[in-house]
Amino acid sequence: xxxxxxxxxxxxxxxxxxxxxxxxxxxxxxxxxxxxxxxxxxxxxxxxxxxxxxxxxxxxxxxxxxxxxxxxxxxxxxxxxxxxxxxxxxxxxxxxxxxxxxxxxxxxxxxxxxxxxxxxxxxxxxxxxxxxxxxxxxxxxxxxxxxxxxxxxxxxxxxxxxxxxxxxxxxxxxxxxxxxxxxxxxxxxxxxxxxxxxxxxxxxxxxxxxxxxxxxxxxxxxxxxxxxxxxxxxxxxxxxxxxxxxxxxxxxxxxxxxxxxxxxxxxxxxxxxxxxxxxxxxxxxxxxxxxxxxxxxxxxxxxxxxxxxxxxxxxxxxxxxxxxxxxxxxxxxxxxxxxxxxxxxxxxxxxxxxxxxxxxxxxxxxxxxxxxxxxxxxxxxxxxxxxxxxxxxxxxxxxxxxxxxxxxxxxxxxxxxxxxxxx
RNA sequence: GGAGACGUGCCGGAGCGGCCGAACGGACUUCACUGCUAAUGAAGGGUCGGGCUUAAACCUGACCGGGGGUUCAAAUCCCCCCGUCUCCGCCA
Numbered sequence: 001x002x003x004x005x006x007x008x009x010x011x012x013x014x015x016x017x018x019x020x021x022x023x024x025x026x027x028x029x030x031x032x033x034x035x036x037x038x039x040x041x042x043x044x045x046x047x048x049x050x051x052x053x054x055x056x057x058x059x060x061x062x063x064x065x066x067x068x069x070x071x072x073x074x075x076x077x078x079x080x081x082x083x084x085x086x087x088x089x090x091x092x093x094x095x096x097x098x099x100x101x102x103x104x105x106x107x108x109x110x111x112x113x114x115x116x117x118x119x120x121x122x123x124x125x126x127x128x129x130x131x132x133x134x135x136x137x138x139x140x141x142x143x144x145x146x147x148x149x150x151x152x153x154x155x156x157x158x159x160x161x162x163x164x165x166x167x168x169x170x171x172x173x174x175x176x177x178x179x180x181x182x183x184x185x186x187x188x189x190x191x192x193x194x195x196x197x198x199x200x201x202x203x204x205x206x207x208x209x210x211x212x213x214x215x216x217x218x219x220x221x222x223x224x225x226x227x228x229x230x231x232x233x234x235x236x237x238x239x240x241x242x243x244x245x246x247x248x249x250x251x252x253x254x255x256x257x258x259x260x261x262x263x264x265x266x267x268x269x270x271x272x273x274x275x276x277x278x279x280x281x282x283x284x285x286x287x288x289x290x291x292x293x294x295x296x297x298x299x300x301x302x303x304x305x306x307x308x309x310x311x312x313x314x315x316x317x318x319x320x321x322x323x324x325x326x327x328x329x330x331x332x333x334x335x336x337x338x339x340x341x342x343x344x345x346x347x348x349x350x351x352x353x354x355x356x357x358x359x360x361x362x363x364x365x366x367x368x369x370x371x372x373x374x375x376x377x378x379x380x381x382x383x384x385x386x387x388x389x390x391x392x393x394x395x396x397x398x399x400x401x402x403x404x405x406x407x408x409x410x411x412x413x414x415x416x417x418x419x420x421x422x423x
Numbered sequence: 424g425g426a427g428a429c430g431u432g433c434c435g436g437a438g439c440g441g442c443c444g445a446a447c448g449g450a451c452u453u454c455a456c457u458g459c460u461a462a463u464g465a466a467g468g469g470u471c472g473g474g475c476u477u478a479a480a481c482c483u484g485a486c487c488g489g490g491g492g493u494u495c496a497a498a499u500c501c502c503c504c505c506g507u508c509u510c511c512g513c514c515a
Contacts, residue, residue: 042473046484053484056496060441067495074495240470361471371470 001358002102007031017105020112020320031098034091041091045084052081104355106320107292107329117319118332124303125312127336132397136339137388138270141167143399143419146387147271158268159260159275163384166417171278171384173410175253178280178305178382182251185301187282192231192254195222200234203360205326212261228252229378232283237360240371247286247294251381254279270388272344277384284377285362288354291375292329295351298379299331302347305381308406311389312336314343328353335389346386349379 002014011032015025055077059070111119141147146167152160163171179189201207201223206214215224225231232252241248256279267273282301286294299315306313318330327350334343354373357363363371394402401417408414 039473042484046473049484050482052495056441059495071495076495078495 001355002099002105003354003358004035004099006105007035007099007102014102014105017320018102020106020110021103021323022114022321023103027098027101031095031102034095034098038088038091038095041084041088045081045088048077048081048084052077103325104323104328104353106323107351107353109317110323110329111317111319112321113319114321115319118316118322119319121315121317121331123312123314124307125310125336127312128338128393130338130395130397134338134392135395135399136270137272137337137391140391140395140399140401141270141387144391144401144417145420146170146391146417149270156275159273161271161274163387165420167387169411170387170390170417173407174382174386174390175278175280177308177407177410179251179253181301181305182249182280182282182381185249187249187251189251189253190228190232190235192225192228192235192252194225194228194231194254194257195220196225196230196234197222200230200237200360201225203237204230204233204356205324205359206230208325210324213259215257215259224257225254226258227256227279227378228254228281229283232281232378233356233360233376236285236362238362240363240365241285241374243285243287243364243374247284247290250283252281252283254281256383271384272388274384279383280381282349282377282379282381285357285364285374286377287364287366288372288375291351291353291377294375294377295329295331295349298349298377299333302333302349302379302381306333306335306346308404309386309390310404310406311346311393313346324350326350326352326356328355335386336393337389338392338395344385344389346383346389347380350377352376352378 007014007028011028014028018025018028052074055070055074059067059074062070111117135143138147138149144167145165146163148162148164152162155162183189195217198207198221201214206223206226210226214226216222217224223230229252231254232250235250236248255276257276258274260273260275263273271277282298284294284298303313303315313333313335316332316334318332323330330348330350332345332349333347335346336342337344353375356376357373362374362376364374366372390404390407391401394404396402396416399419403411403414403416
């Protein structure tokens with residue numbers, strides 16, 4: 001939800017943002033008109049309601065003979081109030097619907113345009129090269145007895161898998177390493193619900209353009225979350241939180257579910273794109289004034305992880321047209337995947353400014369003691385997908401995989417993953 | 424799954440259908456007193472909107488778990504939903 005005051009005072013700014021995203025800017029004018037209609041209807045209702053209240057006390061004070069006449073008048077007034085209230089409510093809903101169509105105002109400097117218009121901020125690490133034919137992550141995973149797609153498909157269908165043996169350990173190691181780092185950066189760990197109510201799903205904006213990618217349990221009317229961001233954003237909904245001691249940082253550990261509707265035939269091999277995976281997600285509630293600085297910190301912590309895992313990557317500033325409706329800016333970190341000869345997304349971090357918090361009603365007390373919406377930010381710290389980059393980047397000629405030093409403590413000191421016999 | 428009780432402000436806890444945005448405690452803020460703290464005394468408060476304003480002040484509406492309804496008038500009466508607690512049963 002955009003700031004309604006901004007809508008009144010500076011609709012041009014909203015239009016500029018809509019244009020940068022490639023969205024319709026007419027919705028801004030529609031929202032302005034709806035806001036006026038709403039306020040007019042509200043004033044009328046309030047005027048009548050005040051009159052009714054005043055009338056009510058006269059009825060009470062009236063003598064027995066006066067009462068019937070007064071009550072008759074009051075009944076008429078009551079009907080008017082009821083009609084005015086219904087109108088005000090309808091106008092308010094129209095305004096909300098119109099305002100919801102406006103997406104978050106992008107931060108200055110975000111590249112204009114669509115998916116292909118991203119700007120590369122930096123490339124880090126040397127792109128790995130091999131003096132042998134590199135194997136892809138699935139081939140390696142099968143040799144190591146780490147990934148079992150066939151049985152995944154047998155049990156649950158396409159895009160499901162088992163992580164077995166060292167594969168299972170590798171994922172846990174990765175997640176634990178991320179968690180340790182999050183803890184040392186002051187994050188509070190949370191293991192979150194992965195089924196949430198419709199209003200929480202709605203509030204986080206995932207029922208917008210991503211609606212068809214979300215699993216829905218019809219009988220219970222619950223949604224399976226595609227990221228713990230959903231539950232983490234809902235965590236402080238309808239609350240006034242205390243940011244006096246700095247931002248509130250949470251690290252959410254959860255399984256994530258994505259239907260991947262519309263991506264048939266894409267990334268069908270291996271665990272790059274799957275229906276279910278694990279993720280450690282950073283989520284921050286911050287003073288809006290600190291949001292951009294915090295966003296940079298989140299990217300920094302993500303880069304620390306990739307560097308510790310000795311991966312080659314680039315950081316991109318995602319273009320306005322490719323941002324989710326809640327995001328004002330988004331940085332993706334993409335790791336080099338040798339067998340694909342390209343960079344693939346391992347992390348994504350968004351600054352949602354106050355957009356998400358306004359919808360979920362999460363506020364804080366500013367210096368003047370007044371409440372104001374907080375800024376929310378989120379970013380990936382580790383996911384199952386990272387295994388793809390790790391296996392491919394650190395593979396050796398015999399199909400073994402060198403374990404990056406930083407990860408070894410989480411694998412009982414293991415230095416190399418070796419293919420299992422008969423694989 | 425069955426039976427019952429309950430959901431009021433930051434917390435505890437009252438509340439006859441109109442005098443209730445809500446008694447009374449506590450916490451909190453400010454002021455006074457005290458060498459400091461404590462204690463004591465006094466005063467003050469919620470949230471979200473609308474109007475008028477440079478702003479404050481001011482006027483005004485909504486909000487007593489959520490949503491409907493009855494009534495001239497609802498925290499108070501009725502219905503539905505959600506949540507919490509207790510007991511019984513069942514499964515772990």
